[in-house]
Amino acid sequence: MEREESPVLVEMQIPTQQEPIRLGVKAGRSIFILGRNGTGKSALVNNLAAQWTGKCVYMPGSRPSYFDHESLSMTPATRRDFVTNISYYDSPDSRWKSLAGTTRNEKAIHDLQAAETQYKLDAANQIKAEGSGSSAIARLQSDGSPLDIVNSVLSQANLSVQLEIAGGELRASQAGSLYSYARMSDGERSALIFSAEVVAAPSGTVFLIDEPELHLHPSIVIALIKALILTRPDCGFVVCTHELELPIAIQGGEIVLVRGSVWQGGNISSWDVDVIHDPEQIPEWLWVDVIGARRKILFIEGNDRTSLDQPLYSLLFPAVSVRPLESCKDVIRAVEGLRAVEGIHRTRAFGLIDHDGMSAEQMRKFEDGGIYPLPIFSVESLIYSSEAQSAVSLLQAETLGVTPQQLLDDANRGAIDSLKSAGKKEHLASRLAERHMRDRMLSMIPTRQQLIDYDADSIDVTFISPYPMELEHLTALIETKNLEAIVSRYPVRESGVLNGIAKGLRFNSRDDYERAVLRRIHTDSNLRNALKMKLSNLAAQLE
Template identity: 35%
Template sequence: MTTSKYSFTIPTSNNGTLNIPLTEGKALFVLGANGVGKSTLMHTLFQQNVNHTKRILAHRQTWFSNNSMNMTASQKKDRERDMKSSDQQIYSRWKDDYSSYRSSISIFDLINSENIRARNIANAVDRDDISLAKGLSNAQAPLQAINELLAISNIPITITLGKDEQLFASKNGSSLYSIAELSDGERNALLICADVLTTEPNQLIILDEPERHLHRSIISPLLSSLFLKRKDCVFVISTHDVFLSIDHSEASVLLLRSSQWNGKNIKDWEADLISESDKIPAEVKKEILGSKRSILFVEGESQSLDRQIYQLLFPSVSVIPQGSCIQVEKAVEGIKGTENLHWINAYGLIDADDRTEEQLQALIERGIVALSCYSVESLYYNLEIVKRVANRYSELTGSDANELYLAATSDIINSIIPHKERLCSRLCEKQVRNSVMSLLPKHKDIDKRGEYEYKINLKEIIEKEEAVFDKIIEENNLNGLISRYPVRETPALTKIATGLGLTREKYESAVRKLIIDDSDTKQYLKNLLNPLTSLIEGEKSSPNKS
């Protein structure tokens, strides 16, 4: 059994010494109101892990005077040594003697990482190691990653590296201008992205109060995406905003209620470690909460494909996976039925699972939309989207768009047919489970004290689905196959991506880039998601009714 190299141990008044697990690929939110000792706790955490930690201060300077490297590598190394020494002092909780250098170092690291990547690719080409060069070029460039992060976070700017190693911005296709001219929030988002993406591997990243300079609609999706980009790191986020932890239900929460002082030092904290942030007590929510919030509950687990595409399509909504459709329905109904949560607009997104039109309409009236597609891959690999990606890559590579599209789609049926039995049974499994759950005995049935019997003809159900499958194949309805069945369990999606000359990861990134760049593509996918789109966007122009 391996021991974590990260340490987070604090004295508490209610739980004794609390050892808080810190695991790479996981996040911890430290949540509490003003005055409970969050800053002191973050300083303690930094001291316990000083040799493998990057600390992003709450009182950081978010402006810089120029858009290029303004120090040498030697000067940068000296400044970083001085900063680490200063950060270990107790006064670093409120004072920063190196604020102007921190933003300059962030820009230095960003430009340097872009240059290192370019040099590594060029060196591989010089050695005639084309395979290595292709592998290095397939890894996302730092600026490309930042531009994707900014777009997902509702910031419509693009960052480019110009001549003389200067960074420029462009907003919605405008002329280039210096990143020094960005707004306060835009600069702060850029600096956070640069700091996290250029952090050394396997580090602890401490981020103090990210909401101080950024609106919740920006920082929440930004954090989600940064967690995915740096799964090799541990994130600890200090915040006042309860919704940041609610938005990231897979993260742990250290809830600080109060602290006990002994002179100028904190003796201990009243603190609880919570593994699921939706269990935060209502009284704490009341103390910290402020504005309204919209939440979209979806089926499934916390997967990047779902969260990122829905976040791009509905930037004003937080996306929270809830497992099964029953759990989605309970989450929506729980919020709508709780007066204390009147600031939240709740929506649900579940699969249709052969529900009747009357059932579908009844769900909509409760704020829950049932879609006909099996999973989010039905959006990514919709053939119209495949065609648009093919068109974009034909422009970049000089290839024929029709030939790329044919290469991507020609083998879909042959990739799926061998998996017919499993695909049909998987689809029927969801239908049967939902049917059984809906027909479980109620308390009135139990009161009768008799026998309760429910029979199901599985042979009839699977044969009916296999007939539907055969008809879709006969009609060569490729979108029907992709939409109805869990085709991610077949080679079909990989064949689509490789037909375009891409990996699946790079194809899915290209789809998100299309949504960012092309409003028609974004609207096309939103139309596929109706009536959910109408339900969410209708709330924008009407009072909250939940």
């Protein structure tokens, strides 16, 4: 028997540059609005609040978590006035400042106390009419009153504080002490306000919540929102959040993934969004990459925080999300994982891995799957390329009162001289030869079938060492002072070459030079284009 479809409580309409996207908010189902900072998520939530005036309970991200008084000051009359004026309080400005002050918090407490009082009065009237056999007696003993439910939700959210009515007022209780709810911790007050709003609302309410994680620890907010959604299967929830584990913890929901927005006349006029109807198909280990990314993701090797890879590729491809991973295998796994579920998202995944002496056929196979072997040795081959050196030499020359060519000649001389000291060129040649030998040996390992078919007890693998030829090649490059070819082909990070370049260009250190190059890449489109040309086919895919 198929489960009955939940009723649509309101329709979400999201303006885009094409047709508006429409999505029904259903009872018992949650919709999560996710995206990076600056994409326009809170503005979208505010837009929805304006669409649903009078049909939803809006909890803006700008809300304060405190109270102005230790006791409830809101009356039924001031509550009615607040609800009448709520469309003003939820104007576009409310996404960055609170216009309602603490009145919204007071309303939550007022409604909880009113719901608790009404629950008890209804039971008392039923007992009065039906006598000692009334079912209301069992209802009162079942811990099912609004306040009981709030206390249960707080417990599920790992909070030890409880609430009770004492002396006609709502009070907090913990470790045998009673005190004003206004004196609860910042996180406890936030959790209370959320719980009170949700529990006391009438059936069919839609809750529009912007950044519930404000003032709340992740271990609390996930459990709290999950408990509230489970508590009110008769209501709908739209939650805008940076807490990416929320959609994982609360199954059966949908995701509105905000990629960006278009501003017009001081306000956002449209959004670029994806709707993911079945987020459970996305592998959990790739979750952050899909949700937090732009349309295109570039996975790169190297998770070292000091690495130049991420800042460099982010500058070269500003419309692409760059994600560093630990190893080549991790990059391949991530790209293959995302491309396997492309039907449920519109993200395009690409990978950049080390060349490692691959053959043209191997490179072609990788590129067919969206993984591009780096056609140069490392990121330093870009940062210290002749194009990068020339770009920064212009500014240095102007500052120092010398010619750019003089600086470039000094850089070339210092780098080449560093390779003439004992053992330097041998080290670089052997490192590259070692990489080639490793890859060659791996390619010569027999397959399982070859092992079965082969009768001998030992397997011999023989090939010519690439070291002598590599050393001869490097020696020739040094003699002809071909610094560009050396930087492009060899692991110059392990030599004095990079220090020689930085010193020749009159920088105090390699760090100063590298920062100058990154700044220049940011401002110089010609340099950006020149470096992208060195990435060959990958650059064409990421444009």
